[in-house]
Amino acid sequence: SYVLTQPPSVSVAPGQTATITCKETNIGSKSVHWYQQKPGQAPVLVVYDDSDRPSGIPERFSGSNSGNTATLTISRVEAGDEADYYCQLWDSSIDHVVFGGGTKLTVL
Amino acid sequence: QVQLVQSGAEVRKPGSSVKVSCKASGGTFGNYAISWVRQAPGQGLAWMGGIIPMFGTPNYAQKFQGRVTITRDEPTSTTYMDLSSLRSEDTAMYYCALSSGASFGSGSRTWGQGTLVTVSS
Numbered sequence: 001s002y003v004l005t006q007p008p009s010v011s012v013a014p015g016q017t018a019t020i021t022c023k024e025t026n027i028g029s030k031s032v033h034w035y036q037q038k039p040g041q042a043p044v045l046v047v048y049d050d051s052d053r054p055s056g057i058p059e060r061f062s063g064s065n066s067g068n069t070a071t072l073t074i075s076r077v078e079a080g081d082e083a084d085y086y087c088q089l090w091d092s093s094i095d096h097v098v099f100g101g102g103t104k105l106t107v108l
Numbered sequence: 109q110v111q112l113v114q115s116g117a118e119v120r121k122p123g124s125s126v127k128v129s130c131k132a133s134g135g136t137f138g139n140y141a142i143s144w145v146r147q148a149p150g151q152g153l154a155w156m157g158g159i160i161p162m163f164g165t166p167n168y169a170q171k172f173q174g175r176v177t178i179t180r181d182e183p184t185s186t187t188y189m190d191l192s193s194l195r196s197e198d199t200a201m202y203y204c205a206l207s208s209g210a211s212f213g214s215g216s217r218t219w220g221q222g223t224l225v226t227v228s229s
Contacts, residue, residue: 031213033214033215033216035153037153042203042219042220042221042222043145043153043203043205043216043219044219045215045216045217047215048208048214048215048217049215054215054217084152086152086153088153088215089213090211090212090213092213094170095167096155096167096169096170097143097155097158097169097212098155099145099152099153099154099155100152101152102152102153
């Protein structure tokens with residue numbers, strides 16, 4: 001079982017806002033990263049250090065992290081955003097990288 | 109811009125081992141942390157372990173401790189992941205990933221293309 005809890009699926013209509021959560025006790029004290037993975041492809045970093053975007057990632061992707069929940073928000077969702085999304089952090093208490101279980105985003 | 113190029117698909121029998129390579133193309137690993145991540149068919153991402161060049165000592169996830177060995181060859185900017193005592197559950201895509209900093213706490217901006225390892229008798 002995964003330490004970081006994500007909803008298995010999120011559905012959203014094109015043009016709407018998708019919100020994907022990643023929950024763990026006191027996750028707000030850690031840096032969270034988010035990856036997008038499309039079928040048959042390697043993951044792509046879309047948000048790092050809670051809320052920063054790598055170059056080339058649209059501003060529609062944003063992140064936040066506070067308390068027990070980190071959130072990836074995708075505004076003005078497009079069909080091309082349909083993918084699996086994973087949160088990830090470094091757990092210093094066990095010296096391990098930890099991934100969430102992943103969320104499948106479906107664009108209706 | 110560094111790219112990571114992994115070795116090709118492998119088929120192994122249960123009980124054997126496999127060694128997957130990951131070479132930096134167009135640059136070096138520098139002092140950035142290198143991780144190995146696996147993904148079983150239809151499943152999520154699982155960190156296996158990694159290595160930080162400046163420290164040299166690998167760090168392994170508890171689940172794979174004792175079966176996985178991660179090494180690096182500085183002159184060729186290549187890292188290797190060796191997994192032993194293979195079982196059918198090890199059938200998966202294996203990725204190497206390069207962090208954007210000298211710690212595993214940084215996000216990984218660069219990923220290899222993946223290497224499919226199939227374990228079957």
